[in-house]
Amino acid sequence: xxxxxxxxARVGAKVSTPPLVIPNAPYGYAKNESxxxxxTDSFELKAYETERGSIRIxxxxxxxxxxxxxxxxxxxxxxxxxxxKSSIQAVDLRSRxxxxxxxxxxxxxxxxxxxxxxxxxxDHWIASIDLLxxxxxxxxxxxxQVVAFGSDGVLSAVLLENxxxxxxRISTGDILGRVDMLSRLGYDVPRGKFPVVAGVxxxxxxxxxxxxxxxxxxxxxxxxxxxxxxxxQPSIIGKALIYFAKGGTVRVYHFTKGFLLSExxxxxxxxxxxxxxxxxxxxxxxxxxxxxxxxxxxxxxxWIKVQRVEETENGYLVEGFVCSTEVEGARSIVKVYAxxxxxxxxxxxxxxxxxxxxxxxxxxxxVRDKGAVGLLIDDVRLPPTVPAGMSxxxxxxxxxxxxxxxxxxxxxxxxxxxILRFKAPREVKVGDPVVVxxxxxxxxxxxxxxxxxxxxxxxxxxxxxxxDPGSSFDLALESKAMKPxxxxxxxVEHEGQILNxxxxxxxxxxxxxxxxxxxxxxxxxxxxxxxxxxxxxxxMDSAVFSLKVYLDxxxxxxxxxxxxAGEYAKPSIELTPSSTGDLKLTVEILASDGSxxxxxxxxxxxxxxxPPTTSTKPQQLQLPLPMEYLVAIxxxxxxxxxxxxxxxxxxKKAPEEKPPVTREVTExxxxxxxxxxxxxxxxxxxxxxxxxEGIVEELGVEKPEEIEAKPxxxxxxxxxxxxxxxxxxxEVTExxREVPVxxxxxxxxxxxxxxxxxxxxxxxxxxxxxIVGFELSPYRxxxxxxxxxxxxxxxxxxxxxxxxxxxxxxxxxLDVLEVEVSEAEKTFFDNWSAVENRIDxxxxxxxxxxxxxxxxxxxxxxxxxxxxxxxxxxxxxLELRGDELIALEE
Numbered sequence: 001x002x003x004x005x006x007x008x009a010r011v012g013a014k015v016s017t018p019p020l021v022i023p024n025a026p027y028g029y030a031k032n033e034s035x036x037x038x039x040t041d042s043f044e045l046k047a048y049e050t051e052r053g054s055i056r057i058x059x060x061x062x063x064x065x066x067x068x069x070x071x072x073x074x075x076x077x078x079x080x081x082x083x084x085k086s087s088i089q090a091v092d093l094r095s096r097x098x099x100x101x102x103x104x105x106x107x108x109x110x111x112x113x114x115x116x117x118x119x120x121x122x123d124h125w126i127a128s129i130d131l132l133x134x135x136x137x138x139x140x141x142x143x144x145q146v147v148a149f150g151s152d153g154v155l156s157a158v159l160l161e162n163x164x165x166x167x168x169r170i171s172t173g174d175i176l177g178r179v180d181m182l183s184r185l186g187y188d189v190p191r192g193k194f195p196v197v198a199g200v201x202x203x204x205x206x207x208x209x210x211x212x213x214x215x216x217x218x219x220x221x222x223x224x225x226x227x228x229x230x231x232x233q234p235s236i237i238g239k240a241l242i243y244f245a246k247g248g249t250v251r252v253y254h255f256t257k258g259f260l261l262s263e264x265x266x267x268x269x270x271x272x273x274x275x276x277x278x279x280x281x282x283x284x285x286x287x288x289x290x291x292x293x294x295x296x297x298x299x300x301x302x303w304i305k306v307q308r309v310e311e312t313e314n315g316y317l318v319e320g321f322v323c324s325t326e327v328e329g330a331r332s333i334v335k336v337y338a339x340x341x342x343x344x345x346x347x348x349x350x351x352x353x354x355x356x357x358x359x360x361x362x363x364x365x366x367v368r369d370k371g372a373v374g375l376l377i378d379d380v381r382l383p384p385t386v387p388a389g390m391s392x393x394x395x396x397x398x399x400x401x402x403x404x405x406x407x408x409x410x411x412x413x414x415x416x417x418x419i420l421r422f423k424a425p426r427e428v429k430v431g432d433p434v435v436v437x438x439x440x441x442x443x444x445x446x447x448x449x450x451x452x453x454x455x456x457x458x459x460x461x462x463x464x465x466x467x468d469p470g471s472s473f474d475l476a477l478e479s480k481a482m483k484p485x486x487x488x489x490x491x492v493e494h495e496g497q498i499l500n501x502x503x504x505x506x507x508x509x510x511x512x513x514x515x516x517x518x519x520x521x522x523x524x525x526x527x528x529x530x531x532x533x534x535x536x537x538x539x540m541d542s543a544v545f546s547l548k549v550y551l552d553x554x555x556x557x558x559x560x561x562x563x564x565a566g567e568y569a570k571p572s573i574e575l576t577p578s579s580t581g582d583l584k585l586t587v588e589i590l591a592s593d594g595s596x597x598x599x600x601x602x603x604x605x606x607x608x609x610x611p612p613t614t615s616t617k618p619q620q621l622q623l624p625l626p627m628e629y630l631v632a633i634x635x636x637x638x639x640x641x642x643x644x645x646x647x648x649x650x651x652k653k654a655p656e657e658k659p660p661v662t663r664e665v666t667e668x669x670x671x672x673x674x675x676x677x678x679x680x681x682x683x684x685x686x687x688x689x690x691x692x693e694g695i696v697e698e699l700g701v702e703k704p705e706e707i708e709a710k711p712x713x714x715x716x717x718x719x720x721x722x723x724x725x726x727x728x729x730x731e732v733t734e735x736x737r738e739v740p741v742x743x744x745x746x747x748x749x750x751x752x753x754x755x756x757x758x759x760x761x762x763x764x765x766x767x768x769x770x771i772v773g774f775e776l777s778p779y780r781x782x783x784x785x786x787x788x789x790x791x792x793x794x795x796x797x798x799x800x801x802x803x804x805x806x807x808x809x810x811x812x813x814l815d816v817l818e819v820e821v822s823e824a825e826k827t828f829f830d831n832w833s834a835v836e837n838r839i840d841x842x843x844x845x846x847x848x849x850x851x852x853x854x855x856x857x858x859x860x861x862x863x864x865x866x867x868x869x870x871x872x873x874x875x876x877x878l879e880l881r882g883d884e885l886i887a888l889e890e
Contacts, residue, residue: 007053013040016068018272021050025077027093035093037073037080039066045082045091060096062089069111070272072118074131076873081118081131083111088118088129100134110149110193112156115833119156119170121149126158128170132832132872138173142166147189148203148233152196155215159189159203167215171825179218184211195236197255197327202241204230210243210253224258226251231268237275237283237299239357240325244268252299254323257359261303261323262385264392266295279421280380300382301326302334302375305359309388315368316388322363322375326356328426329505330487335376338367339384341395348376379500418443422490424504425838429511429855430538431566434458434479435841436504438490442467444500450493453477457485457508478845481508482541482565511538511855513545513589513598515568522605525580529604532572533587536852537563539597546590551604552577566853577606581802582790584809603787603809747795750807751788757814758784764821768828768861781860784813820858827857827865839869843878843887851883 017039024032027047034050043065047057062082069083074090079099082089086107090099109122116132124146127139144160151157155176156168163182168175188206195202200221204210210224228245235242239255245268252262269287276284278301285297306320322334337348346368352361365373367388372395374384387395419441428434436453447469452462459479467473477490488504516534523529531551537543544561556573563569577583582603589598761781791806827835835857842849849869851862866885870878877888 009048009053009055011038011040011046013042013044015039016041017066018070018274020071020073020080022073022080027056027077037071039071039082041065045080047093057093057096060091063087063098063101067108067111067122069108070113070274072111072113072131074116078875081113083108083120088120088131090131090134102129102134102136104136104139109146112149112151112193114151114153116836117170119151121146121158124160126156126168128173140168140173140175147191148194149192150194150196150201150203150233152199155196155199157194157196157201157203157213157215159185159194163187165201165213165218167218176216177218179213181211181213184209184220190230190232192233194233195241195255197236197239200255202234202236202255204234204243206230210234210241222258224253232273235273235275235285237285238278238301238325238327240299240301240303242273242285242299244273250297252303254303254325254359256357257323259305259323259359261305261325264297266297267291267293269295280419281377281382298383300375300385302332302354302377302382304336304373304375304386306386309386311389312366315366316370317364317366318373318386318388319364320362320386321359322351322354322361323359324354324356329356330503331355332377332503334361336363336365336373337376337381337384338365338371338373338388340369340371341390346371351375378503418500420490420492420500420502422502422504424488424506426505427507427509428481429509430457430481430483430540431511431536432481432838432853432855433841433845434481434506435845436477436479436488436490437474438477439472439474440492441472442469444492444494445469446494446499448494449473449499451475451477452491452493453479453488454491455479455485455488455504455506455508457481457483458488458506480565484508484510484540510540510597512859513537513539514587514600515852515859517587517600517602519585519602519604522607523577525606525608526576526578528574528576530572530574531585531587532570534852535560535563535569535571535589537561537565537567537569538855539591541565544592545597546592546594547571547573548588548590549573549575550586550588551575552579552583552606568852577604580606580608582606582787582806582809584805601812603783603806605790743800744795747800747803747807750811751791751795754788754807754810754814757818758788761814761817761821764825768821768824781817784810784817787813817860820860823858824861824864827861828868831856835865836869836872839866839885843885847887849885851885 015038019036019038022035022037024034026032027035033056035056036048036050038046038048039062040046043062045057045060045062046055048054049056062084064084064087067083067085071083072081073079074081078092078094080091080093082091086104088102088104088108090101091097092099104120104122104125104127106123106125106127108120110120112119116130117137118129118131120127120129124142124144125139126142126146128137129135130137142158142160144162144164146158147161148159149157151170154170156170158166158168159181160166163180163185165179165181166175167177167179184207185203185205186207189203190205194204196215199215201213201215202210203213204226206229208226208229210226212221212223213219214221226243226245228247228249231244231246234244236255240261241253241255243251243253245251248265248267250264250266250268251260253260267289270290271288273285273287276286281301283299283301285299287295289295301324303323303325304320305323306318308317308319310317324332331353334351334354335348336351338346340346347365349363349365351363354361367373370389372384372388373386375382384395421439422436423439424436425434438451442449448464448466450462450464452460454460458481461477461479463475463477465473465475485508486506488506490502490504491498492500513535514533515536516532518532518534520529531549533547533549535545535547537545539545541564542562544559545563547558547560549556552575554575554577556575558571558573560569560571582605585602585604587600587602588596591597765781787806787810791803791810794803794806835854838854838856839849842853849866851866854862854865857865863880863883867880870880870885879886879888
């Protein structure tokens with residue numbers, strides 16, 4: 001902090017790559033340490049302990065020379081990314097070995113790291129690498145030498161040697177357009193990286209103009225004429241654009257407004273500019289100049305834009321307004337203070353409230369003697385930046401060592417400035433854990449601190465820590481999101497006295513309440529079916545919900561709760577559909593005021609009850625017959641048998657015919673008794689008495705030949721057994737339905753479009769599969785494919801209404817699926833670091849990571865996110881059980 005040399009070590013070779021300081025972690029040692037990693041031009045990696053300079057890795061041989069691009073630490077307590085001449089190498093700090101490598105095939109010059117991804121450029125190539133999956137996502141030949149390069153993680157701009165600027169979408173590698181910048185920039189353009197903020201690039205050249213270019217529309221938004229030539233492309237800290245010019249001038253411009261905020265004299269950089277993370281509204285910038293001197297500059301995120309400094313009878317009048325260069329965060333209360341050259345506070349007053357990235361809050365203050373004016377932001381006093389009554393060089397020469405309002409007690413350690421930093425999520429859902437990591441230095445002169453986390457939508461958590469004055473401390477406050485709300489604070493107290501309050505830009509929002517819907521694959525009409533719903537309270541703590549289910553005109557409602565924030569309930573509802581086909585099932589969750597807060601839909605396939613398996617003959621035999629019918633039938637059978645016996649006896653006179661007659665007599669009764677005669681199959685009419693007598697007379701006397709033919713008749717029913725199937729075929733024969741041609745053509749067109757959309761979604765999912773490294777099969781995709789096949793069959797069969805219902809259901813599923821795939825692409829391409837951080841927190845806090853708690857990931861891809869985390873961390877003992885990732889050993 002004060003420029004004192006802590007230690008030095010002879011590396012033994014030329015170093016062209018900026019060293020990297022990596023945070024405390026167990027890099028193969030029992031305790032956590034911070035290391036300085038150095039890569040030399042002689043193909044070696046060395047590592048030193050930060051505080052004392054003790055050697056940790058003496059010599060690790062690299063395959064080739066480094067490219068000079070910045071190193072990168074993956075944050076997993078072991079992996080360093082080393083850009084070499086034409087490849088990317090991953091070094092395992094624990095095992096002291098090369099972990100993996102990716103060959104690029106071109107000379108690497110520029111690298112931009114974003115979470116687990118890296119964008120690389122060099123020669124006439126640009127490529128994107130997934131560092132976690134260890135493979136090249138895409139690679140493109142631009143045809144010309146790359147001169148300058150910039151990226152914001154979404155869009156990238158590449159300036160080629162011929163003056164063409166190419167805009168590229170990073171997630172897909174698609175070129176959005178090209179624009180000729182030669183007439184604006186000329187040929188003398190400084191090589192290097194230029195800043196891109198929210199899709200707007202800022203680049204300069206020897207024509208002394210900064211051009212702000214919209215990469216989506218490829219239009220110049222504005223320009224700033226500096227009237228001084230640059231030595232390199234600008235750098236960016238938040239929305240503070242730092243312009244390094246020749247002659248030892250450094251200027252700070254507001255990226256959005258274009259205001260000149262400050263100017264100072266310092267030798268320009270020769271090396272890469274290294275920018276540290278902001279702490280207490282201040283960022284540090286370090287670089288080496290061409291004389292080999294190391295420069296450390298501090299830049300605040302709140303600036304005074306001076307309008308005038310005027311000497312009056314009573315002192316110096318300073319007027320201006322405040323500009324914020326923060327990208328995001330909460331509104332800040334700004335105070336203006338005046339300080340004398342010897343460090344005495346002359347006075348302070350409230351200027352107003354400033355939003356992140358905005359300018360406003362005009363002020364006017366009087367400095368009664370020579371001094372300077374500075375800002376006080378959320379109890380953090382920034383160094384004064386506006387001298388009054390003297391030049392900046394004169395002010396710096398005074399070097400006021402301390403800024404104090406009241407004297408502090410002396411201790412064995414020198415007085416230090418209180419420092420409070422934190423690491424907290426910016427957005428969580430109701431029911432999610434809220435873990436805030438707090439780091440700081442006890443500069444309040446007390447030995448015990450009480451640190452409290454409070455917020456509109458979270459549980460209040462408090463903890464006490466004993467720490468000597470001047471010593472550092474770190475702890476974690478674990479809370480829970482209870483209801484929607486914005487803003488939180490971390491307060492530091494001692495015996496009831498508030499020492500510090502820091503605002504957190506924390507937002508708690510409601511999430512999806514319906515976490516799962518289980519519907520049977522099919523059901524039978526007029527029979528009950530059970531619908532199972534999984535509900536999780538991501539709405540508000542102690543909430544009571546009304547669950548409504550709609551199916552085939554049926555509505556059911558149940559009350560659930562009260563449920564605590566994040567608590568689960570698994571109700572089930574039985575419904576009895578009466579219609580057949582694919583019926584739309586809708587589930588709604590209503591709050592206590594009757595408003596719908598979540599909804600889910602699905603399709604239930606309902607079939608008609610099938611015909612009985614028995615044949616029609618038993619049904620006909622079961623019909624009750626009148627008693628006189630039975631008597632008549634019995635009499636007929638007896639008469640026929642008697643006549644057959646008499647006839648057989650009369651034919652015994654001829655010996656040669658005796659055996660055949662005997663066989664026929666013995667076989668006749670079974671043929672008559674076992675299979676029912678054909679007449680039995682039909683309902684017999686009433687038989688009058690005179691008909692009965694006529695039959696007896698006819699069979700017994702006058703027509704004996706017909707009696708002889710009677711035994712031959714029973715086989716005929718056996719030949720007629722094939723009639724029922726013929727009757728069945730006649731009944732099944734369908735009459736073609738009259739379908740309007742225009743209706744059928746319209747549905748066929750919708751079906752064709754749905755198929756095309758489904759193929760596009762499959763292609764997007766296949767790209768995701770290349771990222772995650774395994775097959776993805778969202779349940780909505782399977783449902784959509786099934787319904788699409790059913791719709792096509794229904795349309796061919798002429799069932800237009802059923803086909804239309806299925807096509808509408810497919811379109812609804814595709815709408816939801818497209819949104820989920822789009823969100824999944826953002827999750828796995830752009831926001832994976834946030835997802836990975838949440839999984840890591842859940843594993844450390846709970847020992848498991850439930851899929852339903854990954855509310856930033858679409859429901860169909862949550863288990864895939866857990867599986868990807870497991871595969872990316874093979875060193876941790878993790879197991880995926882159902883929808884939960886379990887830490888076997890943490």
